[in-house]
Amino acid sequence: MPNKIYFTPGPAQLFYTFEEHLKKALFLDIPSISHRSKTFIKVVEETNEALKELLELPNGYDIFFLNSANEAWDRIIQNLVINTSHHFANGSFSKKFYDFAIDHNKKSAITESSAGNPFQSMKVSEEAELIGITKNETSVGYTFTEDEIAQLRKENPDKLIALDIVSASPSLPVDFSQVDTAYFSVQKGFGMPPGLGIWITNEKCLEKAEEKAKTTSLGSYRALPNLKKFGAKNQTPETPNMLFIYILGKIAQDIIKAGATRMRNDTTYKATLLNQAIENHPLLDHFVSSQKHRSKTTVVAKTSETEKILKFFESRGLVLGTGYGSFKENHIRIANFPTHSKESVEMVCDLMKKIE
Numbered sequence: 001m002p003n004k005i006y007f008t009p010g011p012a013q014l015f016y017t018f019e020e021h022l023k024k025a026l027f028l029d030i031p032s033i034s035h036r037s038k039t040f041i042k043v044v045e046e047t048n049e050a051l052k053e054l055l056e057l058p059n060g061y062d063i064f065f066l067n068s069a070n071e072a073w074d075r076i077i078q079n080l081v082i083n084t085s086h087h088f089a090n091g092s093f094s095k096k097f098y099d100f101a102i103d104h105n106k107k108s109a110i111t112e113s114s115a116g117n118p119f120q121s122m123k124v125s126e127e128a129e130l131i132g133i134t135k136n137e138t139s140v141g142y143t144f145t146e147d148e149i150a151q152l153r154k155e156n157p158d159k160l161i162a163l164d165i166v167s168a169s170p171s172l173p174v175d176f177s178q179v180d181t182a183y184f185s186v187q188k189g190f191g192m193p194p195g196l197g198i199w200i201t202n203e204k205c206l207e208k209a210e211e212k213a214k215t216t217s218l219g220s221y222r223a224l225p226n227l228k229k230f231g232a233k234n235q236t237p238e239t240p241n242m243l244f245i246y247i248l249g250k251i252a253q254d255i256i257k258a259g260a261t262r263m264r265n266d267t268t269y270k271a272t273l274l275n276q277a278i279e280n281h282p283l284l285d286h287f288v289s290s291q292k293h294r295s296k297t298t299v300v301a302k303t304s305e306t307e308k309i310l311k312f313f314e315s316r317g318l319v320l321g322t323g324y325g326s327f328k329e330n331h332i333r334i335a336n337f338p339t340h341s342k343e344s345v346e347m348v349c350d351l352m353k354k355i356e
């Protein structure tokens with residue numbers, strides 16, 4: 001067993017049942033059976049059902065398997081945007097989605113706020129077909145509130161809304177009826193190795209893709225109508241990452257069995273402890289000043305002592321995250337995912353007091 005605990009915001013600490021499910025998957029020959037076999041079709045069905053239950057997806061939303069959230073950015077632009085999208089960005093990953101749209105030659109617009117700061121305006125350009133928002137900006141620990149998502153929905157009933165839930169899922173409750181598409185990758189809150197992305201879409205997305213397909217290519221095997229065609233049979237167009245699809249379903253079932261509400265309450269409790277530890281520490285300060293926008297799943301503090309703090313923890317077997325990008329040396333990021341026990345977070349907070 002590994003002797004370190006990773007509080008890095010992805011890849012992160014593996015889910016505590018990951019190893020057990022990996023062994024069982026090998027015992028069941030999951031990586032060797034045909035992905036068109038009845039056995040694997042059942043695996044896909046069970047994973048879809050567990051995710052729908054855990055995320056509380058309303059009816060009419062489909063789940064598709066990709067490789068990463070980066071791929072979801074590409075697929076969303078390819079399938080759901082003909083001319084232009086509008087992006088809210090205040091960190092590296094929300095900005096990247098906009099950059100992808102520009103790479104695809106879209107005339108996209110951006111509402112940009114300096115890193116970790118709230119948006120001054122929620123106005124969306126008239127022509128935008130899709131709005132890109134990030135529930136939890138991993139790079140700086142900024143959360144888009146449910147009220148803000150609901151406001152965007154109300155003011156833009158006819159546009160598609162795409163929600164990045166990469167480091168939010170499954171810890172933060174999301175009202176999916178307010179958005180049309182959402183995506184995440186499994187190396188964050190689900191505690192798995194990287195390499196599997198989940199793309200959630202509703203009927204409006206499919207209609208948009210079909211409209212776009214009349215005049216433009218949507219790409220090939222992972223065009224949304226093709227994903228839908230295979231998905232209807234609990235299959236995928238390609239040979240997918242069968243091992244991870246199996247394990248993801250099992251981890252989702254584990255969280256449901258232990259209580260999804262309890263996991264979400266624990267997330268709040270652990271975030272509160274971490275935030276108090278930051279407030280009480282002379283070397284640390286919150287990076288996101290607006291309290292309601294502070295991430296519960298990626299707690300970020302600014303400090304001039306990143307290296308010293310990370311070394312202190314690493315020598316005790318606890319790996320905290322550095323800052324991201326230009327903040328590498330003056331932030332620390334502490335992931336608070338379902339696999340991080342209350343005891344392990346309490347240990348981080350206790351140890352933090354010892355750093356002077």
Ligand SMILES: N[C@H](C(=O)O)[C@H](O)COP(=O)(O)O
Nearest residue numbers: 068069070071093138166185
């Ligand atoms: N760390 C990013 C984020 O938090 O958004 C990430 O690059 C996106 O996920 P993938 O690397 O799995 O594409």
Ligand SMILES: O=C(O)CCC(=O)C(=O)O
Nearest residue numbers: 009010011138139321324
């Ligand atoms: O540190 C992180 O937030 C993840 C890093 C990452 O995914 C990336 O740099 O692409």
